[in-house]
Amino acid sequence: xxxxxxxxxxxxxxxxVQAGPCNVLQIRSMERDGYEAxxxxxxxxxxxxxSRAERGQVAKLDSKxxxxxxxxxxxxxxxxxxxxxxxxxxFRGASDLAVGNQVTVxxxxxxxxxxxxxxxxxxxFAGVMKRHNFSGQRxxxxxxxxxxxxxxxxxxxxxxxxxxGRRMAGQYGNVQVTTRNLELVKAIAEDNLLLIRGSVPGPxxxxxxxxxxxxxx
Amino acid sequence: xxxxILEKVEKTALKENPPQFDIGDTVxxxxxxxxxxxxxxxxxxxxxIGRSGSGSKEMFIVRRIVAGEGVxxxxxxxxxxxxxxxxxxxxxxxxxxxxxxxxxxxxxxxxKERRRS
Numbered sequence: 001x002x003x004x005x006x007x008x009x010x011x012x013x014x015x016x017v018q019a020g021p022c023n024v025l026q027i028r029s030m031e032r033d034g035y036e037a038x039x040x041x042x043x044x045x046x047x048x049x050x051s052r053a054e055r056g057q058v059a060k061l062d063s064k065x066x067x068x069x070x071x072x073x074x075x076x077x078x079x080x081x082x083x084x085x086x087x088x089x090x091f092r093g094a095s096d097l098a099v100g101n102q103v104t105v106x107x108x109x110x111x112x113x114x115x116x117x118x119x120x121x122x123x124x125f126a127g128v129m130k131r132h133n134f135s136g137q138r139x140x141x142x143x144x145x146x147x148x149x150x151x152x153x154x155x156x157x158x159x160x161x162x163x164x165g166r167r168m169a170g171q172y173g174n175v176q177v178t179t180r181n182l183e184l185v186k187a188i189a190e191d192n193l194l195l196i197r198g199s200v201p202g203p204x205x206x207x208x209x210x211x212x213x214x215x216x217x
Numbered sequence: 218x219x220x221x222i223l224e225k226v227e228k229t230a231l232k233e234n235p236p237q238f239d240i241g242d243t244v245x246x247x248x249x250x251x252x253x254x255x256x257x258x259x260x261x262x263x264x265x266i267g268r269s270g271s272g273s274k275e276m277f278i279v280r281r282i283v284a285g286e287g288v289x290x291x292x293x294x295x296x297x298x299x300x301x302x303x304x305x306x307x308x309x310x311x312x313x314x315x316x317x318x319x320x321x322x323x324x325x326x327x328x329k330e331r332r333r334s
Contacts, residue, residue, distance in 0.1 A: 002223050002226060002227050002230075002272070002273060002274070003230070003273055003274055004226065004227075004229065004230040004273060005230050005273070005293075005295065005296060005297050009249070009296060009297045009298040011293065011296070014226075016222055016223055016226050018219075018222060188226070191222070191225065193222065193225075193226065195226065204219060205219050
């Protein structure tokens with residue numbers, strides 16, 4: 001995160017997001033796939049690191065099978081004809097994009113609020129204080145070795161069990177998180193950067209997906 | 218890579234000619250204040266006792282004595298609300314943060330003047 005000054009002189013804390021250019025790799029259609037979606041690829045990957053499947057996804061590869069299919073008159077699916085992509089993600093919904101198009105931050109023109117989805121930072125097996133904001137127990141006054149514990153988890157002989165859903169220690173983070181209704185402060189077209197007010201889920205350098213918010217009002 | 222992107226964005230937020238002053242300088246900070254819809258300039262003068270941060274996040278602290286009470290204000294160096302920073306007097310100081318001035322009152326607050334050639 002960094003901060004920039006707005007026109008009225010106030011300062012805005014912003015997260016800088018490299019949002020594209022994304023290549024349109026495939027268009028999912030109702031007839032062929034049973035649903036509508038756009039498959040986007042982000043960031044080029046060196047060809048030596050890409051598998052043959054990854055290379056074949058973005059460009060037509062020469063193979064015996066391709067030749068045989070061409071000879072038999074089978075029409076192969078369209079390819080974007082770009083470098084292998086590091087990240088590939090599908091976005092549901094119909095659009096007027098075509099395979100081989102590039103998606104840039106221009107699609108966010110006129111958009112002021114966005115939803116950001118990412119994988120949150122993994123905190124491993126975390127205790128209740130970190131995971132659920134429990135208060136823990138006192139530092140003194142007879143508290144012994146349970147300063148960060150949860151206290152009681154339920155009743156006694158009746159019901160003789162802990163109710164389901166009791167918040168306890170466990171894996172925290174490293175799950176998909178969506179932060180909704182974040183303000184889009186600025187889009188920088190020449191570098192395909194988006195400046196989003198505040199923080200977004202995940203670590204620095206993590207992959208996130210951004211869409212116009214679906215929050216009303 | 219990500220650092221380079223951040224720097225690029227920060228550069229757009231920086232002033233072309235950031236105000237030049239040193240620690241220990243007595244300065245007049247000219248602030249743009251919006252009153253209703255009229256803008257006026259307010260001046261805060263005092264001693265610069267520290268600088269912190271880098272890039273667009275750089276701040277400086279100005280300390281002055283008002284009616285026997287120490288008053289400190291922290292300003293962003295690159296804020297467009299800061300019209301200019303005028304250096305009135307420079308002083309000989311040997312450290313980057315003059316927090317020791319907070320313990321001093323009266324005559325002891327004075328710093329030895331540095332004459333510029």
